[in-house]
Amino acid sequence: MTPDKSDLRPWVVVNMAMTADGKIATAGREVTTFGSPRDLRALYSLRATADAVLCGARTVEETGATLGNGGEAFLRRRIRAGLSEMPLRVVVSGRASLDPSAAIWKAKGSPIVVLISSEAPAGARKRLEPLADAVWVSPSKGLDLKSALAWLRARWGVQRLVCEGGGSLNAAMFRSGLVDELRVTLCPRVFGGNASPTIADGSPGILGNAFRLGRPEMRCHGGELYVTWKSVRAESTNGQSGKPRSLADGSRRPAPPR
Numbered sequence: 530m531t532p533d534k535s536d537l538r539p540w541v542v543v544n545m546a547m548t549a550d551g552k553i554a555t556a557g558r559e560v561t562t563f564g565s566p567r568d569l570r571a572l573y574s575l576r577a578t579a580d581a582v583l584c585g586a587r588t589v590e591e592t593g594a595t596l597g598n599g600g601e602a603f604l605r606r607r608i609r610a611g612l613s614e615m616p617l618r619v620v621v622s623g624r625a626s627l628d629p630s631a632a633i634w635k636a637k638g639s640p641i642v643v644l645i646s647s648e649a650p651a652g653a654r655k656r657l658e659p660l661a662d663a664v665w666v667s668p669s670k671g672l673d674l675k676s677a678l679a680w681l682r683a684r685w686g687v688q689r690l691v692c693e694g695g696g697s698l699n700a701a702m703f704r705s706g707l708v709d710e711l712r713v714t715l716c717p718r719v720f721g722g723n724a725s726p727t728i729a730d731g732s733p734g735i736l737g738n739a740f741r742l743g744r745p746e747m748r749c750h751g752g753e754l755y756v757t758w759k760s761v762r763a764e765s766t767n768g769q770s771g772k773p774r775s776l777a778d779g780s781r782r783p784a785p786p787r
């Protein structure tokens with residue numbers, strides 16, 4: 530049976546740097562970048578395999594991320610892989626609170642798409658509309674990430690998406706069962722502090738019985754450990770990455786990689 534278009538979504542890879550004590554930034558958010566130059570190259574290499582990069586509003590504001598392609602060498606990789614020159618840039622901002630003066634708006638490149646909830650204040654939405662190439666409004670209460678991903682696939686042709694946090698967005702992605710792969714760079718630092726953000730933040734019990742990951746693949750470079758897990762569900766579909774997947778039928782095998 531051919532899958533309904535609305536059931537299709539991109540393959541989703543969450544990519545994060547984490548300290549040895551499980552933090553992704555300091556409590557006061559003073560330190561937000563702490564991976565090595567190699568880790569940064571790994572991030573750009575991963576982006577070079579993706580049609581789109583996804584981030585939460587606070588990450589975009591606090592880190593000044595512009596979600597580009599990482600420069601000429603990575604651009605060439607994208608072209609060789611048959612991708613556009615730059616990944617589509619997608620920012621989640623339920624209340625449309627994304628700062629109109631954030632660095633991302635000043636960085637020329639690929640289109641910027643903002644995903645907002647239907648309850649976002651009209652004024653905030655109006656401020657973003659002239660800046661963004663598209664503002665997607667969730668059809669149901671809150672922000673339905675599943676529908677958003679289906680729209681990104683149908684409207685923008687996004688088959689492979691890299692989600693780069695932060696913890697609030699990641700938690701929602703895990704909670705909605707929308708993560709196929711988790712890549713973590715474990716960095717030789719300890720930040721400490723109850724208030725320091727982690728890979729998946731939110732209220733206690735948010736993930737119920739936990740989001741389950743399969744067997745890790747690990748590489749060690751310098752002081753860093755690079756770990757990749759597929760979700761148990763993705764692994765059960767033979768662990769093939771980079772392919773469109775159907776939400777409707779978890780057992781359906783994805784198409785071949787590109």
Ligand SMILES: NC(=O)c1ccc[n+]([C@@H]2O[C@H](COP(=O)([O-])OP(=O)(O)OC[C@H]3O[C@@H](n4cnc5c(N)ncnc54)[C@H](OP(=O)(O)O)[C@@H]3O)[C@@H](O)[C@H]2O)c1
Binds near residue numbers: 698701
């Ligand atoms: N170490 C790393 O690899 C790494 C990577 C990324 C980020 N970080 C760190 O993580 C921190 C930011 O994380 P964070 O958790 O505070 O923020 P975040 O996830 O980047 O952004 C949170 C905002 O995104 C929107 N959002 C996220 N999920 C949503 C959902 N399900 N529904 C509706 N809106 C949603 C909301 O915007 P509205 O307020 O507009 O509703 C929310 O306030 C920063 O300190 C950053 O440095 C670290």
